[in-house]
Amino acid sequence: MNAGRKFTPKEFILWTRRTIYKVFVLAFIPTLFYYLGAEYLSLPWQPVAILGTAVAFIVGFKNNASYGRLWEARQIYGAIINDSRAFGYTLRDALQGNDTEIKTIFYRHFAWLTALRFQLREPRTWENMTQKSNVEYLSFYEIPERVTTIENDLKPLLSDDEYGYVLKKKNRATQISALQSQEIAKLYKDGKLNDFQWTFLQQSLSKFTDHQGKAERIKNFPYPRNFSSITTYLLFLFVISVPFGLLNEFAKLGEGTILECYSVWLNVPFSMILMWVFVTLDTVGESSMNPFEGSANDVPITQISRTIEIDMRDMLDEENLPPAIAPKNNIVL
Numbered sequence: 202m203n204a205g206r207k208f209t210p211k212e213f214i215l216w217t218r219r220t221i222y223k224v225f226v227l228a229f230i231p232t233l234f235y236y237l238g239a240e241y242l243s244l245p246w247q248p249v250a251i252l253g254t255a256v257a258f259i260v261g262f263k264n265n266a267s268y269g270r271l272w273e274a275r276q277i278y279g280a281i282i283n284d285s286r287a288f289g290y291t292l293r294d295a296l297q298g299n300d301t302e303i304k305t306i307f308y309r310h311f312a313w314l315t316a317l318r319f320q321l322r323e324p325r326t327w328e329n330m331t332q333k334s335n336v337e338y339l340s341f342y343e344i345p346e347r348v349t350t351i352e353n354d355l356k357p358l359l360s361d362d363e364y365g366y367v368l369k370k371k372n373r374a375t376q377i378s379a380l381q382s383q384e385i386a387k388l389y390k391d392g393k394l395n396d397f398q399w400t401f402l403q404q405s406l407s408k409f410t411d412h413q414g415k416a417e418r419i420k421n422f423p424y425p426r427n428f429s430s431i432t433t434y435l436l437f438l439f440v441i442s443v444p445f446g447l448l449n450e451f452a453k454l455g456e457g458t459i460l461e462c463y464s465v466w467l468n469v470p471f472s473m474i475l476m477w478v479f480v481t482l483d484t485v486g487e488s489s490m491n492p493f494e495g496s497a498n499d500v501p502i503t504q505i506s507r508t509i510e511i512d513m514r515d516m517l518d519e520e521n522l523p524p525a526i527a528p529k530n531n532i533v534l
Contacts, residue, residue: 202497202498202499202500202501202532202533202534203497203498203531203532204528204531204532204533205528205531212338212341213481215337215338216334216337216338217334217477217480217481217484218334219333219334220477220480220481220484221473221477224440224472224473224476224477224480225469225473227440227441227443227444227472227476228443228444228468228469228470228472228473228476229469231444231445231448231468232444232448232465232466232468232469232472235448235452235465235468236462236465236466240448240449240452242445242448243445243446243448243449243452244442244445244446244448245446245449246446246447246449246450248442248446249439249442249443249445249446249447250446252435252438252439252442253439253443253479255435256432256435256436256439256479257479259431259432259435260432260436260479260482260483260486262428263424263428263429263432263483263486263487264482264485264486264489266424266428266486266490267424267486267487267489267490268489270419270424270489270490270491270492271489271492271498271500273415273419274416274419274492274493274500275492275500277412277415277416277419278412278416278500278502278505280408280412281314281409281412281505281509282505282508282509284405284408284409284412285310285314285409285509285512285513286509286512286513287405288310288402288405288409289307289310289512289513289516290516291398291401291402291405292306292307292402293516293517295393295394295395295398295402296388296393296394299393300517302384302388302393303517304517305360305384306381306384306385307513307514307516307517308358308359309358309359309363309377309380309381309384310381310513311358311506311509311510311513312355312358312359312367312377313374313377313378313381313409314506314509314510315351315354315355315358315506316351316355316367316373316374316377317374317413317416317502317506318346318502318503318506319346319351319354319373320372320373320374320417320420321416321417321420321493321502322344322346322347322493322494322495324494325420325421325423325491325494327423327424327426327491328491328494329487329488329490329491329494329496330494330495330496334484335488335496338497341497341529341530341532342497342529342530342532342533342534343529344495344534345503345526345534346495346503347495351373352368355367355368355373359377363377363380366380367380374413375410375413378406378409378410378413381406382403382406385399385402385403385406386399416493419492419493420491420493423490423491424490432483433483436479436480436483439479440476440479440480443472443475443476444468444469444472444476447468447471447472448465448468451464451465451466451467451468451471452464452465454467495534497532499534501526501533501534502534503526503534504525504526504533504534507523507525507526508525510523511523511525
């Protein structure tokens with residue numbers, strides 16, 4: 202997530218520079234041939250304008266759906282923050298005097314947060330982090346889950362037996378939640394929790410499972426390929442036709458003036474701007490479509506997980522709290 206006031210023009214140009222190169226070529230070549238006498242290459246601008254209107258609607262629909270997925274992902278992690286705090290102080294107050302058990306359950310919750318964020322950062326075929334523009338932009342920041350490994354991050358949070366058990370599982374976050382449920386059930390059976398406390402803590406675990414499932418649904422279910430594909434095809438047709446549809450219009454601008462025969466070259470910058478706007482709007486929507494992939498527009502699940510860990514460690518009155526995750530070049534994940 203960009204934690205600054207805005208993306209700078211330099212960042213936008215770097216991010217879209219390949220698009221700029223392509224639209225320049227697309228605008229320059231037909232303009233050059235038209236200038237050399239191939240006036241038959243021009244298209245009437247009315248069909249191009251109608252196609253542009255349709256593309257604007259469908260790109261707007263895609264961006265709206267993209268923002269909806271991003272905002273839902275942020276709401277999920279916002280709920281995880283609140284439920285984690287409630288889970289923490291309820292457990293602490295219920296088990297007063299049993300510091301070892303409290304710490305074990307707290308650290309197991311940190312392990313759940315860790316396993317979940319690593320699972321959500323796993324790549325999918327429809328995600329965009331392999332695109333050259335996104336790979337280049339990674340020079341501005343780093344994805345924490347690619348700097349370290351889940352094995353290293355889980356090791357200090359679980360006992361040796363639980364650590365070995367969890368690493369053998371496919372869905373590690375789910376199995377950690379199962380261990381939590383088993384532990385809380387044992388505390389209830391031993392009489393360390395009353396009926397109300399046990400019910401509340403179990404409901405908290407159910408909420409965490411619900412939040413995990415919602416996050417996994419967004420992660421594992423892409424924006425429908427039929428909508429995505431039609432947007433791509435219509436955008437391609439529009440972008441290709443723009444410089445041909447504006448040739449005659451810019452050629453007419455210079456009639457009877459000193460710009461006659463030269464005004465057609467205005468087609469290059471204006472077509473470039475129009476094509477760049479549409480392509481970049483589509484790219485912006487695509488970059489927010491998968492809010493856990495590790496892009497600069499993602500939900501900062503690593504930072505949120507660290508915030509929860511700091512809050513809950515503070516409940517234990519620990520002195521050496523882990524540092525908050527600071528943005529790197531205004532990007533935080």
